[in-house]
Amino acid sequence: MSAALLEIENLTKSFGGVHAVRECSFSVPEGEVVGLIGPNGAGKSTVVDLVSGFGQPDSGSIRLAGEQLIGKRPDAISRLGLIRTFQTPREWRNLTVMDNLMLARRRFASESFWRSTAHARRIRREEETDRVAVRGILDRFGLAELKNELAVRLSGGQKRLLEFARIAAAEPRLIILDEPMGGVNPVLGARMGDAVRQFAAEDRTVIVVEHNLPFIERTCDQVVVMDLGEVIAEGPFSGLRDNPRVIEAYLGMDLSHG
Amino acid sequence: MYWVSVVTEAGIFAILALGLDVIWGWAGDFDLMFYGYLALGSYLTFVLTIGKPTPPVEYILGGHLPVLVSMVLAIAVVVGFAAIIGAIALRNLREIYFAVTTLGAVSALYLIVENYTPLFDGYNGVYGLINPGQTALNLTYNGYRILLLVVVLLLLFLAYLLVQRLSRSPFGRMLRSVREDERAAAAYGRKVFFSKYRAYLFGAAFAGLAGGLFAIFISAFNPSAWTPQELLVIYAAILVGGRGNPRGVILGVFVIYIGLIELSRFLPSPASRPDFGPALRQVLIGLMIILMLRFRPQGFFRERPGVDPGPRPAVRRPWRLRVPAVAASSDTAAASPGTEVASPATAPASPEAAPAGPARNPGREGQAADDGGAG
Numbered sequence: 001m002s003a004a005l006l007e008i009e010n011l012t013k014s015f016g017g018v019h020a021v022r023e024c025s026f027s028v029p030e031g032e033v034v035g036l037i038g039p040n041g042a043g044k045s046t047v048v049d050l051v052s053g054f055g056q057p058d059s060g061s062i063r064l065a066g067e068q069l070i071g072k073r074p075d076a077i078s079r080l081g082l083i084r085t086f087q088t089p090r091e092w093r094n095l096t097v098m099d100n101l102m103l104a105r106r107r108f109a110s111e112s113f114w115r116s117t118a119h120a121r122r123i124r125r126e127e128e129t130d131r132v133a134v135r136g137i138l139d140r141f142g143l144a145e146l147k148n149e150l151a152v153r154l155s156g157g158q159k160r161l162l163e164f165a166r167i168a169a170a171e172p173r174l175i176i177l178d179e180p181m182g183g184v185n186p187v188l189g190a191r192m193g194d195a196v197r198q199f200a201a202e203d204r205t206v207i208v209v210e211h212n213l214p215f216i217e218r219t220c221d222q223v224v225v226m227d228l229g230e231v232i233a234e235g236p237f238s239g240l241r242d243n244p245r246v247i248e249a250y251l252g253m254d255l256s257h258g
Numbered sequence: 259m260y261w262v263s264v265v266t267e268a269g270i271f272a273i274l275a276l277g278l279d280v281i282w283g284w285a286g287d288f289d290l291m292f293y294g295y296l297a298l299g300s301y302l303t304f305v306l307t308i309g310k311p312t313p314p315v316e317y318i319l320g321g322h323l324p325v326l327v328s329m330v331l332a333i334a335v336v337v338g339f340a341a342i343i344g345a346i347a348l349r350n351l352r353e354i355y356f357a358v359t360t361l362g363a364v365s366a367l368y369l370i371v372e373n374y375t376p377l378f379d380g381y382n383g384v385y386g387l388i389n390p391g392q393t394a395l396n397l398t399y400n401g402y403r404i405l406l407l408v409v410v411l412l413l414l415f416l417a418y419l420l421v422q423r424l425s426r427s428p429f430g431r432m433l434r435s436v437r438e439d440e441r442a443a444a445a446y447g448r449k450v451f452f453s454k455y456r457a458y459l460f461g462a463a464f465a466g467l468a469g470g471l472f473a474i475f476i477s478a479f480n481p482s483a484w485t486p487q488e489l490l491v492i493y494a495a496i497l498v499g500g501r502g503n504p505r506g507v508i509l510g511v512f513v514i515y516i517g518l519i520e521l522s523r524f525l526p527s528p529a530s531r532p533d534f535g536p537a538l539r540q541v542l543i544g545l546m547i548i549l550m551l552r553f554r555p556q557g558f559f560r561e562r563p564g565v566d567p568g569p570r571p572a573v574r575r576p577w578r579l580r581v582p583a584v585a586a587s588s589d590t591a592a593a594s595p596g597t598e599v600a601s602p603a604t605a606p607a608s609p610e611a612a613p614a615g616p617a618r619n620p621g622r623e624g625q626a627a628d629d630g631g632a633g
Contacts, residue, residue: 052445078447090442092435099564103435106447107428113456116429117420123428131566148565170446 011060035220081173089159093152104166277464283502285457286437291360293489299469302332329470336466383480500557
């Protein structure tokens with residue numbers, strides 16, 4: 001196992017009297033795909049929000065490649081190399097698919113007011129290299145024909161693919177997918193599983209929050225199981241079938257068939 | 259001279275609307291303070307130019323500066339003022355909460371200016387900025403008004419070029435991503451507040467400029483000249499012309515202003531009811547907004563989508579060879595001449611144009627002309 005990219009220690013967060021996350025600790029090794037599973041209300045999404053800066057924990061520590069993330073804003077954490085998705089696709093609706101991906105390339109320097117005003121031509125030339133990369137990504141996700149469509153016109157499945165294409169365009173170090181399989185048919189699901197493995201093959205680290213256990217089994221190297229805000233089990237998926245706490249949390253569900 | 263006056267006024271409001279469109283159209287913030295910035299720019303241009311007040315008239319400063327210097331200073335102060343309002347209102351407030359906060363700010367400003375006479379002489383307002391520089395330029399009254407029209411249209415054109423360039427730039431695209439989905443923009447590393455804040459200050463500068471021009475145009479300014487309802491006319495113009503499209507915004511302003519001013523000449527205006535005309539004007543604007551939203555919600559020109567020009571640098575039409583000089587900027591010299599301008603030999607009958615065709619967005623017609631140099 002390689003060194004941990006993300007280390008979470010004793011993370012705690014309550015909303016009013018509800019302990020959403022309690023003394024939660026786990027780590028994610030670099031280059032691996034880690035599934036984060038658990039029943040509804042287990043605190044998975046809260047952990048995702050805390051890691052990506054969309055919420056501040058009451059206590060605990062989150063380190064990305066050794067750097068403390070607590071107290072940082074979402075944009076600052078994103079600039080450290082983390083891209084997260086949300087449970088519903090959040091495409092930039094009234095922008096084209098092309099613009100969505102060009103934005104995901106994250107050329108922040110070009111977005112300064114001054115450079116956009118005074119160096120418009122130079123920026124346009126620089127953007128041409130990004131466009132070439134983006135066209136390749138669009139091909140890879142089957143969106144090439146739709147590149148000049150507004151994102152709002154895409155179907156639900158196409159929006160999921162756009163989400164993946166944006167991640168590919170952003171080239172992040174750590175990817176967090178929050179329920180990527182919501183409303184996705186099995187054919188598209190297989191394609192998305194391949195995309196996740198492809199990210200891992202490119203040495204990116206992926207955390208997948210998902211209820212679809214076959215998808216977790218197919219794509220993840222490690223699984224972290226949460227229930228009631230706590231981590232109750234960790235390890236390879238195959239080792240979890242017989243874990244009594246996991247079985248209890250899932251009310252005796254057969255894990256292999258979700 | 260009637261038309262000179264109408265077009266000058268419309269031109270000033272078009273500059274104002276371009277600024278507001280950056281704030282509302284691009285960044286998505288429904289700002290109700292905006293007309294206050296025009297008023298502030300106007301007042302400051304007055305008090306920096308017209309000299310010391312003679313009692314009982316009273317106002318601050320009372321400078322004797324050249325009018326152009328006053329305008330620049332006024333713009334700077336307006337932007338500074340917007341920096342304070344924006345820092346408060348844009349930090350965490352969005353949509354209706356932002357609108358209500360800025361409405362509160364403009365109402366407070368209005369009440370203070372109207373009632374605290376040492377500031378800008380309260381309800382009487384400031385006056386006496388009559389054709390500054392007319393004698394120095396040795397112009398007749400009419401000649402001066404025509405010069406003012408030319409200057410306003412020139413400034414409008416420059417403002418348009420600047421806004422158009424920014425609109426298609428990474429800066430404009432980033433602002434629109436923040437408008438479309440703030441959380442996703444933050445998840446992709448955008449500083450949401452800072453982005454909106456920059457748009458806000460940039461837009462406010464346009465309001466300051468429009469305020470200065472307005473001061474010269476109407477030569478007297480008091481609270482009745484900037485009731486908050488005036489801003490709704492600008493919003494209506496943006497909506498009608500096409501939110502997010504600079505060309506549409508300018509067209510919208512001219513249609514609304516000239517259309518309404520012309521139309522109101524034919525409206526009945528009984529002497530017993532002097533407010534009938536202005537009231538009907540508001541009704542007509544409301545009616546126009548409703549009809550536009552029903553039949554053409556995107557406005558005359560919709561926001562230009564960021565289309566991919568194709569796998570190679572876009573093919574230039576031969577006539578474009580004349581154009582690049584128009585878009586000349588500080589970095590034109592640095593650009594190698596061969597990259598941007600296709601030679602006439604390669605321009606016609608290029609095979610690259612064909613594959614890009616089918617995927618193009620249908621909304622592109624008529625917009626392809628400035629894909630390159632002018633944008």
